[in-house]
Amino acid sequence: MNAFLAQLLNGLDKGGAYALIALGLTLVFGTLGVVNFAHGALFMLGCFCAVTFRYLITLETVTIDPENLSPWGTPVEVRTPLVQNWFGDFGAVLVDYSVPISILLAVPAMLVIGIAMERGIIKHFYKRSHAEQILVTFGLAIVLQEIVKSFFGANPIPQPIPSDLRSAADIGVWLGMDPHTLTYPWWRIVYLAFSAVVIGGVFAFLQFTTFGMVVRAGMADRETVGVLGIDIDRRFTIVFGLAAVVAGVAGVMYTPLLAPNYQLGMDFLVLSFVVVVVGGMGSLGGAVAAGFLLGILQSFASMTEVKSLVPGIDQVVIYLVAVVILLVRPRGLMGRRGIMEN
Amino acid sequence: MATQPNIILHAADVHKNFGGLRALSDIDLQIEEGKTHAIIGPNGAGKSTLLNVIIGRIPPSSGAVVFDGQVLTGKAPHEINQLGISRVFQTPEIFVDLPVLHNVMAPAFARRDGAFRVNMLRSVDSETEIREEAEQLLQDVGLYARRFDTSGALSRGDKRRLELAMCLIQRPRLLLLDEPTAGMSRHDTNTTIDLLKKIKSSGMTKVIIEHDMHVVFSLADKISVLAQGRIIASGLPHQIKEDPRVQEAYLGGSVQ
Amino acid sequence: MVSLSRTDLSKLAIFAAIVLTMPIWLAPFGAAYPGLMQKFAIYAIFAIGFNILFGLTGYLSFGHAAFLGVGSYTTVWSFKLLTMDILPAMALAVVVTGIFALVIGYFCLRRTGIYFSILTLAFAQMCYSLAYSVLTPITNGETGLLLAKNDPRVLDALFGASASTDGLPHPTLLGGSISGYTGFYICAVLLIVSFYISQLIFRSPFGLALRGIKSNQTRMSYTGFNTKPYTLAAFVISGMFAGLAGALLSVTDPLAGAERMKWTESGNVVLMTILGGVGTLYGPVVGAWLIKYFENIFSAINTNILHSFLSFLPDGLEQVVVAVLSKFVGEGWHLTLGLLFVLIVVFLPGGLVEGSQRLARWLTGRLKGSGAQPHPHPAE
Numbered sequence: 001m002n003a004f005l006a007q008l009l010n011g012l013d014k015g016g017a018y019a020l021i022a023l024g025l026t027l028v029f030g031t032l033g034v035v036n037f038a039h040g041a042l043f044m045l046g047c048f049c050a051v052t053f054r055y056l057i058t059l060e061t062v063t064i065d066p067e068n069l070s071p072w073g074t075p076v077e078v079r080t081p082l083v084q085n086w087f088g089d090f091g092a093v094l095v096d097y098s099v100p101i102s103i104l105l106a107v108p109a110m111l112v113i114g115i116a117m118e119r120g121i122i123k124h125f126y127k128r129s130h131a132e133q134i135l136v137t138f139g140l141a142i143v144l145q146e147i148v149k150s151f152f153g154a155n156p157i158p159q160p161i162p163s164d165l166r167s168a169a170d171i172g173v174w175l176g177m178d179p180h181t182l183t184y185p186w187w188r189i190v191y192l193a194f195s196a197v198v199i200g201g202v203f204a205f206l207q208f209t210t211f212g213m214v215v216r217a218g219m220a221d222r223e224t225v226g227v228l229g230i231d232i233d234r235r236f237t238i239v240f241g242l243a244a245v246v247a248g249v250a251g252v253m254y255t256p257l258l259a260p261n262y263q264l265g266m267d268f269l270v271l272s273f274v275v276v277v278v279g280g281m282g283s284l285g286g287a288v289a290a291g292f293l294l295g296i297l298q299s300f301a302s303m304t305e306v307k308s309l310v311p312g313i314d315q316v317v318i319y320l321v322a323v324v325i326l327l328v329r330p331r332g333l334m335g336r337r338g339i340m341e342n
Numbered sequence: 343m344a345t346q347p348n349i350i351l352h353a354a355d356v357h358k359n360f361g362g363l364r365a366l367s368d369i370d371l372q373i374e375e376g377k378t379h380a381i382i383g384p385n386g387a388g389k390s391t392l393l394n395v396i397i398g399r400i401p402p403s404s405g406a407v408v409f410d411g412q413v414l415t416g417k418a419p420h421e422i423n424q425l426g427i428s429r430v431f432q433t434p435e436i437f438v439d440l441p442v443l444h445n446v447m448a449p450a451f452a453r454r455d456g457a458f459r460v461n462m463l464r465s466v467d468s469e470t471e472i473r474e475e476a477e478q479l480l481q482d483v484g485l486y487a488r489r490f491d492t493s494g495a496l497s498r499g500d501k502r503r504l505e506l507a508m509c510l511i512q513r514p515r516l517l518l519l520d521e522p523t524a525g526m527s528r529h530d531t532n533t534t535i536d537l538l539k540k541i542k543s544s545g546m547t548k549v550i551i552e553h554d555m556h557v558v559f560s561l562a563d564k565i566s567v568l569a570q571g572r573i574i575a576s577g578l579p580h581q582i583k584e585d586p587r588v589q590e591a592y593l594g595g596s597v598q
Numbered sequence: 599m600v601s602l603s604r605t606d607l608s609k610l611a612i613f614a615a616i617v618l619t620m621p622i623w624l625a626p627f628g629a630a631y632p633g634l635m636q637k638f639a640i641y642a643i644f645a646i647g648f649n650i651l652f653g654l655t656g657y658l659s660f661g662h663a664a665f666l667g668v669g670s671y672t673t674v675w676s677f678k679l680l681t682m683d684i685l686p687a688m689a690l691a692v693v694v695t696g697i698f699a700l701v702i703g704y705f706c707l708r709r710t711g712i713y714f715s716i717l718t719l720a721f722a723q724m725c726y727s728l729a730y731s732v733l734t735p736i737t738n739g740e741t742g743l744l745l746a747k748n749d750p751r752v753l754d755a756l757f758g759a760s761a762s763t764d765g766l767p768h769p770t771l772l773g774g775s776i777s778g779y780t781g782f783y784i785c786a787v788l789l790i791v792s793f794y795i796s797q798l799i800f801r802s803p804f805g806l807a808l809r810g811i812k813s814n815q816t817r818m819s820y821t822g823f824n825t826k827p828y829t830l831a832a833f834v835i836s837g838m839f840a841g842l843a844g845a846l847l848s849v850t851d852p853l854a855g856a857e858r859m860k861w862t863e864s865g866n867v868v869l870m871t872i873l874g875g876v877g878t879l880y881g882p883v884v885g886a887w888l889i890k891y892f893e894n895i896f897s898a899i900n901t902n903i904l905h906s907f908l909s910f911l912p913d914g915l916e917q918v919v920v921a922v923l924s925k926f927v928g929e930g931w932h933l934t935l936g937l938l939f940v941l942i943v944v945f946l947p948g949g950l951v952e953g954s955q956r957l958a959r960w961l962t963g964r965l966k967g968s969g970a971q972p973h974p975h976p977a978e
């Protein structure tokens with residue numbers, strides 16, 4: 001039972017990331033009708049917002065302390081982050097919490113990137129075939145990841161968890177079990193809560209604002225909304241920007257769990273497409289449900305007991321699910337009947 | 343006994359619902375071999391839906407369609423076509439990025455080689471027999487001069503005539519025509535009528551949906567009237583003309 | 599020869615001449631060494647095969663790298679278990695890849711459009727991760743599959759072909775060595791054969807059916823074509839070409855690694871085909887050559903070369919220009935490639951072949967004056 005609970009928990013944070021990426025992917029597909037193969041790259045860019053922020057915040061001044069000699073008799077170089085010079089202890093806290101704080105950088109940055117992408121390229125592909133959309137966004141994904149590579153190199157750049165959150169929570173105790181039977185790292189709890197908040201925020205935005213209403217109407221029936229003469233264009237841009245921001249912040253918070261490298265986007269893209277397909281193309285609820293479901297499934301598949309039963313299952317379980325779903329129920333778990341059913 | 347008509351197609355007790363909408367109810371339609379059977383009715387009456395059920399595009403909610411002793415319902419579209427049924431669609435379905443000539447030749451290969459054959463050793467252009475047949479048909483429909491053009495560049499009326507040629511080259515036993523002259527000029531309409539009259543003598547059975555009464559009365563041997571998914575009348579052209587129900591439901595009492 | 603018209607035959611002859619004289623006309627470009635020319639031939643075969651699927655039927659596969667990988671692994675296994683002769687190895691590779699493509703195609707082709715693309719991508723990623731994990735006994739994981747001195751090589755042992763006493767054995771063709779130019783000419787001949795097969799398919803009723811599927815699948819089925827087996831046949835044929843390309847990669851360099859199955863490889867072949875021109879005969883070949891050539895040139899350029907190249911600029915400016923350019927060469931070559939890709943899809947969807955045709959038409963139109971009106975515009 002505990003092992004079961006532990007796996008369930010382990011799957012949740014991964015599921016949260018899948019859900020956040022898939023949410024944007026399906027939002028863009030549902031409203032703009034665009035198949036965005038660069039969406040994974042947006043997640044990756046989010047990760048590198050965190051990396052950049054940390055880089056900036058840890059820029060150092062080097063002073064030489066002549067009083068203080070190293071064992072070799074040379075003066076010691078003292079490195080102090082600039083922020084610490086300026087803000088003292090508060091600066092140190094800033095450095096410690098660089099990952100969550102970099103969301104402040106990521107939101108505007110991703111918004112700008114998303115809007116630029118949509119205005120610059122995606123806009124011209126609304127009327128072109130899905131194949132061409134796939135091709136151009138695929139090219140974009142390559143460009144984005146290569147740009148990142150040329151600035152940050154090819155190696156993963158680990159990001160630290162804020163020191164207060166590095167320990168694990170003894171969840172078992174909360175549930176009335178003995179201490180140390182079920183623990184779960186604090187940062188994963190934070191990620192889970194974070195994704196829940198973002199998902200809730202997106203849904204609330206779509207549910208309770210007029211803007212959101214139009215977007216939902218557009219997802220239900222694109223032609224009609226177009227005919228109504230609503231200024232679709234500007235809304236499309238905002239939707240794309242929103243999707244980029246959601247993918248970006250999902251990436252920011254994920255960096256302590258998985259050190260980002262420039263290729264990360266493509267791995268997550270394939271996975272999140274699978275999530276979207278399983279959930280049902282164009283279904284927001286489906287994307288979220290399928291994201292968590294697949295995250296949990298993946299975590300169960302990587303249990304040693306399961307792996308010894310079916311070797312390699314942890315590597316392929318997600319794809320297997322996608323293949324089965326596409327073949328048996330192509331509209332996915334919650335997709336509407338008739339949407340892309342062939 | 344001697345003149346017992348041979349029924350080639352029989353739609354028996356066909357119903358079709360789209361959600362709550364009853365697009366077809368209680369359809370019982372018999373098509374005689376070698377005859378031209380027109381189906382008329384107001385917009386949204388269910389005429390195209392009836393053809394869709396026949397060619398296997400949509401399954402009927404209940405009922406069955408029998409063609410020459412074989413049940414069509416449940417068969418795949420290409421199987422139904424291979425039995426000898428071709429259709430001209432209401433919005434032309436052609437190969438828009440292929441040349442006109444190849445548009446007409448492709449269906450001939452399906453007729454000759456069956457539903458699937460990997461035929462790599464000959465070139466399309468060296469298939470002289472089929473090529474000549476296609477060119478002849480293009481001449482008949484008046485598109486010969488444009489045979490090397492990409493068919494997407496044709497006008498709406500020309501696309502219709504091209505699609506007609508694509509169906510005719512299959513020499514189907516049953517030809518279904520969904521508004522074959524819509525979007526054509528009067529002159530082109532008359533050429534099409536002449537062409538259809540000519541193949542009438544070749545013994546091909548035709549079902550034709552048409553709003554243009556001139557076309558209907560020049561071609562039809564028999565007419566069925568569809569309104570709100572039901573056949574409200576069926577009979578010879580003069581009977582239909584005089585039927586008060588028809589005049590009320592469709593012709594608005596104003597046909598000469 | 600079967601079925602090719604005179605113009606087609608002359609096209610084939612010209613193509614053959616171009617391929618076989620590569621060592622001559624590539625010399626001024628500094629690309630006339632066997633190792634690189636082999637790559638030209640091999641990737642052209644890969645792209646030709648991909649084009650038979652994507653160019654004719656319009657089905658965009660993102661999983662063709664899997665076939666490249668399967669072809670490579672099969673070849674190395676044939677070297678290890680049977681014989682160092684390349685003929686059985688290549689034949690096996692093509693057959694095994696064909697069967698593999700049949701199975702994958704059977705599933706993927708039950709869907710069209712983006713779903714097909716995602717399915718192929720998922721299958722290929724699955725193969726890729728499996729090659730690194732469970733299938734290590736077959737693939738030798740990250741190290742890659744290598745020849746070993748004590749491999750059984752049953753056939754070689756049977757016919758008493760004496761294993762050379764020193765070092766690893768080398769692939770042979772009927773007993774002869776295939777190193778250097780021989781290797782290139784083997785690839786070149788196979789490229790010409792591949793081109794010929796693709797010509798046959800393009801011209802044939804089979805090819806017409808495939809184009810029909812791309813153009814209007816609905817019309818195809820209501821015209822009596824069973825589209826499923828047609829697309830499956832195209833998928834398998836194109837997979838077999840990829841298998842042959844994979845085999846040649848291992849023939850010219852006897853090892854096989856899982857990175858050949860990665861999505862970037864699949865993306866590469868899409869790129870080559872798009873760059874040259876989807877659905878044209880020459881396009882994929884042109885695309886493959888250009889990309890492999892520039893990959894070779896661009897990735898060899900480093901900042902030193904750039905500095906010496908731009909030394910005529912004033913110093914400060916030179917630093918800036920070099921700094922910018924260096925992002926696009928060497929390691930950054932993929933960035934250039936990605937940009938090129940986006941530009942082609944946006945501005946020249948027909949690829950270079952169509953682009954040059956358009957240019958030629960425009961030029962001749964200019965020469966003839968304004969009288970010629972080449973094509974009427976679509977009515978709607």
Ligand SMILES: Nc1ncnc2c1ncn2[C@@H]1O[C@H](COP(=O)(O)OP(=O)(O)OP(=O)(O)O)[C@@H](O)[C@H]1O
Pocket residue numbers: 360363365383384385386387388389390391392432
């Ligand atoms: N696939 C479908 N799904 C839902 N409703 C449909 C579908 N096809 C047709 N209908 C509805 O069924 C009814 C009959 O349509 P149908 O196209 O058969 O009419 P029609 O007689 O051919 O009209 P027209 O003369 O305009 O071509 C219409 O109300 C139409 O909206």
Ligand SMILES: [Mg+2]
Pocket residue numbers: 389390391432520
């Ligand atoms: Mg209709």
